[in-house]
Amino acid sequence: MAIHQNPNNKLVLLSADEQRRRLDRVRQLMSDSNIDAILISDNANTYYITGRVFAGYVYIPIQGEVVYFIKRPVELSGDNIVYIRKPENITETIGLNAPATIGLEMDVTSYSAIQRLSKIFPGSEAVNSSSVMNRARAVKTEVEVDMIRRSGIAHERVYSRIPHLFREGMSDIELQVEIERVARLEGCLGQFRISGDTMELFMGNLLVGPNADNPSPYDFAMGGAGINPSLPVGANGEEIKPGETIMVDMNGDFTGYMTDMTRTFALGDIESLALKAHQCSIDIHDTLKTMARPGVEAKSLYETAYKMAKDAGLERFFMGHRQHAGFIGHGVGIEINELPVIAPRSKDILQKGNVIAIEPKFVIPNVGAVGIENTYHVTDDGLECLTNSPEQIIYFDV
């Protein structure tokens, strides 16, 4: 079941070709932004460039060799590795030629850490290279798409078990825990990587009945009150009752790359308004699948989805009811919230190799949340769906 760690201690776990493809992309974007070198320490970016997470820094000059400065773990081997104790050792150790501009991950690294890093390049102008890395990672290589595809297959396997996990009288959180267990036994890493400081979520979101309408502080598509005000999102401990929907939007991180998938289940018959809204979500997917192509504006997907919801008279339930989310989709990969952003004011243009989650959802008062989410690969021929579970509402047996 488990994917075993590489038995040797090679630092770079990507093939030379694969790493070159990623570095070429990063360097092209560095060149476009006039950045001479970048220094990476964010786990997601380190994983992207090397295929593993370590504590330390990756130094990428626009020309010349990549250098790896490692704090932990011990005993890694490979070319251009320098073990350091602190960031000041970076320049002490090898006397880098000072780049005119040094790109640092200013959107994800703390102010104090960036100040410290800036000082070790006194002759360089420190600039923000977060956007370079985010734009590089938004266009996946074939190897990356394949890792997402493999996550999707495991994700489907977990979701196919959900109807068998339900027992009458269960609370939402009890059902969620059984799904978590099955996911973990299928190899889900659990870790739910989110870019940004203030979004927290444990293993995803399971929303039942009226709890779906409880607003949460996080910028996720849906809310839920949670079971504790220190983590006010998702399942709230209430029993699952007939006439309610169960929306499952849980963690698909099986390979270090995630899929994002939502399916809706129900206990007994539910109101026709909810059925209509669920079908509208499926219709939106079908329409966007015919529209989405490299070169299409991401915001046009949002506009089409919004118009379809409005034309169906479902506008006030679209992407929430008491509180509305301002997007219907997002890139996904190493983190759950990558580029492009599929939102009204997005300036992103779809590119071949993007992997995007599309999640037109509705919250119907007293019934719960309905709709589906799939993860798609943007190809020249349109969207390849990487999360192929059945899309209709699935009814739990009682």
Added chain:
Amino acid sequence: MAIHQNPNNKLVLLSADEQRRRLDRVRQLMSDSNIDAILISDNANTYYITGRVFAGYVYIPIQGEVVYFIKRPVELSGDNIVYIRKPENITETIGLNAPATIGLEMDVTSYSAIQRLSKIFPGSEAVNSSSVMNRARAVKTEVEVDMIRRSGIAHERVYSRIPHLFREGMSDIELQVEIERVARLEGCLGQFRISGDTMELFMGNLLVGPNADNPSPYDFAMGGAGINPSLPVGANGEEIKPGETIMVDMNGDFTGYMTDMTRTFALGDIESLALKAHQCSIDIHDTLKTMARPGVEAKSLYETAYKMAKDAGLERFFMGHRQHAGFIGHGVGIEINELPVIAPRSKDILQKGNVIAIEPKFVIPNVGAVGIENTYHVTDDGLECLTNSPEQIIYFDV
């Protein structure tokens, strides 16, 4: 089982007295550091000051009323609430008297976010207030200690089930998943709050046999290879075999406040060296319990522990074998790594109201990790143990 969310929408969930105690402490430390006002947005700090997490900012002037600027969720009620769309609305909306110095959370907030916040206080000097909040939170109120105490009781209940969860032929990750499930059903929130950008861990660490000696990139006491190089820590999917130890150091977040507890289990007889090292860990705890008092230097606890390990001839296994951790304990509360730090170069002095985890551990090659960890409350009478599970090695039945 679940702790239900406060049914009303009151923003501040702390009692007025409890909030005043925390604010008094924060303001005393602001005064010592000549900071006129602080602006909080980190989830852990927001939870500390209000008893809930929301997206937005808490403005704390050294005198006058606290103001809450909220982005999400909608519909919160209480005094001094201002709904905003973006941080610039903070000063636009109410025209705060510009403080001479404004404290921002520079150790935990991104460089880009701090730059943006600094600009909305153009007449103020922006200074780093992370230390103020960290030092305030290091000394727990009675209400906080009681939440940690309650987490400890639930944590003990989970650990008492561990011997019953083991089945012959299980892998480490399979056992971990069953413990995760029991913990979640007991109300564990799952979320493992860690301060700092680059430490990641899912639901804690379970280390079996030689995997305990695999170094990880994170600054935790113990390592493990993990099942994927994107999260290289902990269980690695190997079967649990006779003669090996199983060290369980799993998530104790049942109340928004955590306990940190480690216990060691074994399958069949294990080498006498491992038994000796485990007893040394217990002896270190017993000794530190008699030493630790308000006013004692944190580093002296480390020195005593290290000397005891050395005198027992166990120095090279202490806090790791291939890779060593540089501390034996740390504060714990809303996050797993709070003040004080119990390490050789720590300048921290134990204070009444500190809650500290002490974890003298050993890695014995071919056997695994041994030792225990407890969470203690520092009182005038010494350490109150908040994690009271049996401390001897517990043998799994086969």
